[in-house]
Amino acid sequence: MSHADTTDARGLPLSGADGAAAERFESLIDDLYYYRLGVSDRLGLLLQECPEFVMAHVLMGYSLMTEGTLDAHPKARQQLLAAEALPATPRERLHQEALRAWIAQDFAARAAAWEQVLVDWPLDLLALRQHTGTLFWSGDKRHQAEVSAGVAGSWSAGIPGYAHFLSAHAFALEEVGQYAVAERFARAALAVQPQDLWALHGLSHVLEMQGRVQEGRELLEDAAGFLDNYNLFRGHLWWHLSLFKLSLGQFDEVLELFDRKVYPQSSTFYLDVQNGASLLARLEFQGIEVGPQRWERLAQASLRNATQSTVWFTALHHVMALTRSGRVSAVQATLDYLGTAAAHCAQAALAQQLARAGAAFYQGLPGEALAQLLAVRQAHGDLGASHLQQDLYDQFMVMAALQLGDWPRVRQLLKARLSTRIWDAPSWQAFEGQARRVDSVADEAAVRAALRWALD
Incomplete structure (x- = not known):
């Protein structure tokens, strides 16, 4: 032909x-x-x-x-x-x-x-x-939004695949803080296909970033009946449901979701590793004992894949699992792999620094971990992932400062984290009130509540 x-x-x-x-x-x-x-x-x-x-x-x-x-x-x-x-x-x-x-x-x-x-x-x-x-x-969220906006005028309801454009546009707009418009596009995509996982994903992010936790939980609980009919991306939706439940303090339900849906067996799929490791870390930051077996499940995947992965955001998560399971030599092998890749890849260099910080944190060196994270704080987003996924860096820094007893830094980091949820005048006013409450945070329980966004 x-x-x-x-x-x-x-x-x-x-x-x-x-x-x-x-x-x-x-x-x-x-x-x-x-x-x-x-x-x-x-x-x-x-x-x-x-x-x-x-x-x-x-x-x-x-x-x-x-x-x-x-x-x-x-x-x-x-x-x-x-x-x-x-x-x-x-x-x-x-x-x-x-x-x-x-x-x-x-x-x-x-x-x-x-x-x-x-x-x-x-x-x-x-x-x-x-x-x-x-x-x-x-890590280029602005460019992502520019790309979808740049073709928007060419798409309309009569064009095959229009719903796929809508869901992509919705998520791109959500990541640059255009929540109202993003929600409208996500719901339009769901009107075409109610089981559109990417549209559900974009809408979940909108609800999370606006603090609409109960709505988010209900959205994904309604989707629970069909999620398992889809490919491995379904695990990320289960992860989102877990985070809504974590925000509500429903820790037993989060652990149950981890074992049944988020990371039920060892998987090397990068998103599964990210979901699993970050969820366990967030639970531990809440003072929940997750047990060695769950970290071991993740470590088995990291042993197979940490020196193969090219999605650099995953590197920290591999090192978390390997460190929490005591795999010292595997941690070093991962850091060496990142160092080799760093010679021709700036993302790999950043991933190595963040991975070193994660290893230091779990090896009982909070000062070293905090210093390393702060040194590249304004570059964290260069590894990509969503604001919600990147929030793991902020939680690490807060917990490291807490372990050091550095209360001024704890409060400063908590307020900086809150600022990621300012998108309009009312949310700015809400931030001002929440920031004042953060200034009175003085014990570990209050810090954990703040990490759940529970400041009201």
């Missing part, structure tokens, strides 16, 4: 595919962004039957890179080479350029390629979701 043999559902040319293959590809894209099961297997079958389908090779390469491990790179490179050997359109060549840059860990070039795709073809759903998703992990 020559290139541009057919088009996708939005009229974009596809090389190496007939109409039936294009329909199957659209179904795969739909299922991918709804986090349905079996996408990889079905994509593999499509490639067996249509080996000249350029964008199917690209999608497989993207999916492999999304695993966030070094051993996925050679497999992704095979998909890239297969795509490069085929006739392709300019848009498809840009997608190949993005995949090539991703494998080379050249994130600026990757972003530039997808950016050009969206400039010329703003209805390219794959470019939109990949671009905004990876910007999330590179």
Whole structure:
């Protein structure tokens, strides 16, 4: 077949595919962004039957890179080479350029390629979701919002995949504090597909950042009946439900969710590791005994994956699990791996410093941990992740200062943390009142309550 043999559902040319293959590809894209099961297997079958389908090779390469491990790179490179050997359109060549840059860990070039795709073809759903998703992990929230806003005028309700645009736009806007608009877009996506996990995710973040804890708990408890029908991303929604319950002081229920849903068995999936380690840490900061077995479950995954991971935000979480389970040599191996990667990756260098701080904290060196965290405090967000995930850094600093008996620093850190939830005039007024209450915090119980946002 020559290139541009057919088009996708939005009229974009596809090389190496007939109409039936294009329909199957659209179904795969739909299922991918709804986090349905079996996408990889079905994509593999499509490639067996249509080996000249350029964008199917690209999608497989993207999916492999999304695993966030070094051993996925050679497999992704095979998909890239297969795509490069085929006739392709300019848009498809840009997608190949993005995949090539991703494998080379050249994130600026990757972003530039997808950016050009969206400039010329703003209805390219794959470019939109990949671009905004990876910007999330590179720490550029403003850019993430700019990308989705930049194509918004090209999308409308009659365009296939519109709900996927809505959920991506909602989360991007939430991360830059546009909560009212983000909620509107998330609810619009849920009106199309009530089981849209990414829209539920974006709405959960809105409710969390606005302190609407009871609403958040109810939202995700309503979703509990179908979450397990979806892929591993479901664990992150269970994590969100756990945090709503933690804010309400329902610690037994949080532990039960950890064991059944958040981290029921050892998993190397980076989001599972992040969910599990951060949830255990937050529970321990509340004075809850989580037991060695839960940390051990996480440590088993970290032993397999800590020196393979390329999602740098995960590094601290691996070191937390390894340190809490007494794996001193594995901690050092992880730090060495990060140090080697740091030679050509600024994110890895930052991840190493944060991981060192985490190790120091759990090794009984709160002063060292606090100093290291404070030294890169304004750069914490450069590792990506949401404001809620990054809150772990603030909690570490507060607890380290508490262990040092440095009450002025404890109060200063708690007030700085509160400031992340200012988004309009009423929230500013609320912050002023909460800040005054923080100034009277003088015991461990009050600090723990403040970490649960329980200041009213």
